[in-house]
Amino acid sequence: MLWKKILAVAVVTGAMLLPALAEQPQVAMYGYHSEVTVFWDPAYSFSNEIIWMHNVYETLLRYDPFTDQFQPVLAEGYERSEDGLTWTFYLRRGVKFHTGREMNAEAVKGAIERTISLGKGAWYIWDAVESIEVVDDYTVAFHLKYPAPMDLTVAACYSAFIFDPAYDHDWYLQGHDSGTGPYTIERFEGNTLMVLEKFEGYWGGWEGNHFDKVVFKTVPSPSTLRLMVESGQVDIAYQLPVSDIQALKDNPNVRIVHTPSFQNLLALFNTQKPPLDNPLVRRALAYTIPYQDVIQGVLAGYGRQARGVVPYGLWGWSDRVKQYTLSLETAKLLLSEAGYPEGGFKLLLTYVSADENERRVAELWKSQLAKLGIELEVRGMPWDSQWELGQAPDPTKRQDIFLFYWWPDYAHPHSFLSAMFQTEEEIVFNLCYYSNPLYDELITRAAELAGIDRAESINMYVEAQNVLMEDVPGVSIYDMEYVRAVNAKLQGYVDNPAYPHVVWWYNCWRG
Template identity: 45%
Template sequence: MKRRDFMKTSVLAALATAASSGFNLAMAQGNGIFTLAYPTSFPDLDPATSFSNDGAVLANAYEGLTRYISATETEPSRIEPLLAQSWEVSEDGLTWTFKLREGVTFHDGEALTAAAVKGSIERTRQIGGGASFIWSPVVSIEAPDAMTVVFVLSEPQPLDLIASAGFAAWIQSPASLSQDNAWFNAGNDAGTGPFRIVRYEPGQRLVMERVEGYWGNVPEGAFQTVAFEIVEDVTLIQNMLESGQADWGYSVPFENLDLMKENPDLKVVVNPSFETLFGLYNTKRAPLDNPKVRLALSMAFPYDDVIMAGTAGLGTRAKGVVPTGIWGHDADAPIPPTDLEAAAAILAEEGVSGLELVMTYSTTQEISALAGELWKANLETLGVTLTLQPMAWEAQWQMAKSDPASAQDIFVMYWWPTYVTPHDYLLSLFRSEDEPLFNLGYYSNPKFDEVLDEAARLSGVDRPKAEEMFIEAQRIVVEDAAAVFMLDRPNVHIIRSDIKGYTDNPAYGHVTFVGDMSR
């Protein structure tokens, strides 16, 4: 994240700017406004193509057929009805029938119908951008009556889960289907959610106003306005939260959290996220084509030190590919410990000495840089030289996709799911690819591919068996030491303590459902 000079802008000044769009300033003042200090901009507000931080906005303006509710200490995860009030699946898992909720209208006044659902998903598939791939199993979509949508699939898949995705699953008004990307990115929206966009200043702020007659629950004292203030300076985010200029924020330095926890006006919410940090080994280059050498390098990684120094102890040790909280997580994965003596013995046994490696990572990832420095120090004791190469994400990715022979030795990045399924992690990162996209360690194991494909096929008809097979597939990857699994990053959000109804849902990264909240 680049740091730039940022003039402090009061919330009321932002609202005054929005007044020319018909924004009700009087309604927004006092308890009626919820302000988010957001550290990134919103590159794409088109519900068909959005695949970035803009999900934080779209989740308040649009809705999908279903919503994923993450597990708690007392309750398992579940999928709850949203625009669909019920659904059923055929015995073979190939036909899904959704019954829509009555009495829902889009922001332009049009009623929610099966034709609107069909048109929204078909527009997303036709454009083919963003996360449109989630609909790839769909062969056809039919609307036998105004409130019934029928999906026919090419193979059994958990369509209720797919429909809960935080990208590419939004339903939009029929009148907006012919609009282009520029129309949405001018600050127009066409959803059914509790808020509509009334002002958008790219790179600075976005303001939303509550929709009258919203179909869902509106809590007593509900917020009437949502203001996203885009603040790239993390110190300023902290100042805004402490002064009351902002109600919610994240990216505050971990070392400052203890002080913020002592502030009675603030609540620091820490939960596991679905983001895992890992380094993919270049399995096409000697000696990294040897699983024993890869294991030795992983045993030199200082897992506990990185968690403590990089996340103030709030992160957790990754147990392989799929993080805690997602079905298919392998709590008993045979992950290697930090053991420099054992690592040295393996390298000696394999005849490896004087090894020189290059690790690439995004310039915005401070934890990756720290992890690299600590790992480098451990590897030096083994006679291994690790060169750290921070790069802009686009450059890092393009280099890795070009040619494994000239690419990096270790590719470091975060991964989180498009929707909550182990298949997303395993398919994207480790299934054999002719042309690398995200399998940037170039890993290929026919047995893994076979198990993964069967698990995916079963996921729509036999979840327990699919979960067993997803874990089996992960064991193959872990035992092959295809990657060093560094840590599962925590979700850390700071919210004003007088806010009611806030829930952190890691299925939707850094998304706040303001419609459920009040002061």
């Protein structure tokens, strides 16, 4: 088995670190709790696969939310017109796609236009774009319908990848890639194992310390993942239960990395299925969540109760947004008003089966609901099965509560407020099946203002979030902090919350 060979390299003792080892490829392993691939096509990508795609594909810029600065990647520089309607990017020369073709302005235009035309993933981040102009071989200009922060857009976590536009969707489904990044696909096994190898023609070169290969492996059992971290088989674990993190703190072979995040946990209500089609019932349920017990008991304080949908630390968060608290008395009054004074109904909550934190949150919530005569079935499912159930054609066949995380497709409040709550004809991530024309208008206008008047844009996003708090199509439970168990020998690792769970493996090595 491949990972056993990797283990043999990872745990070799100091006495064996002889010239023979230098001939062995340096291999890193990322242990992930769920499927490592949901979408293969970079224009479709909108899920877990970003953990490896950002090592295969690149964007024009990369955003650092801690400094609010942009780093050049495929673009070496850029400028904005005075009216904010034209953004010009100057491309890096000498960059090759893994297909052998040159990355130039025509390719950038083709990749982005393909993403927009397909309408998949986070394609809506390009809504402001009216046209894309090839100025010359290495200069591309974006002409906008309204001023928008295009530096954030081209640096997005999703739907901003620059790829060779010569290939179609079926080609990607065969396991090919067409990126410019430091790594390319070597092999894979379904959606649970991805092996990348270094791309010899990478524009950044291979001088210095770098991994030759990176393995992304699904490890659904938290206890197994912990053992793999302790033994050195895994260099970084996506997420371990807090109890395991606490136990690993004194292990000299493990380093605990704690950073802020733009990720939150949400419970989306099926607004098209009784009794949750009644906003009074939804509001009642928002008062039954034991928020503080979750923060302390599940997260051990590594997080905070959410206030609205936009996470703490990201612009658009505001203390002017309403926040629910645990109040069974208020919940009972609302249930009585809705015609359910004794509860008397059953709800189905789904979550990703390998996520221990989600399971524990659901169980704590279940115990509170039982006090009001509401039975909550807590069902763990593989992510693809959970999502498939959420998209069932008949709303009555779907779950009642969809528990899951959201992280940004780009560092913008629209990322949180659009995909999950804006009206959708075809269900993708609006898994509460919510539609409110006033809400849609507010976030559309806020997005249009973001490039010229951020303060007023924030005001409108706050108003939109308070509409959600009143209608309660879902509840944001907590804004999490990232706490990761990392091999103590891993060097160069920096967590960037604008690119959740992405490790830039080219910048890492094992010391």
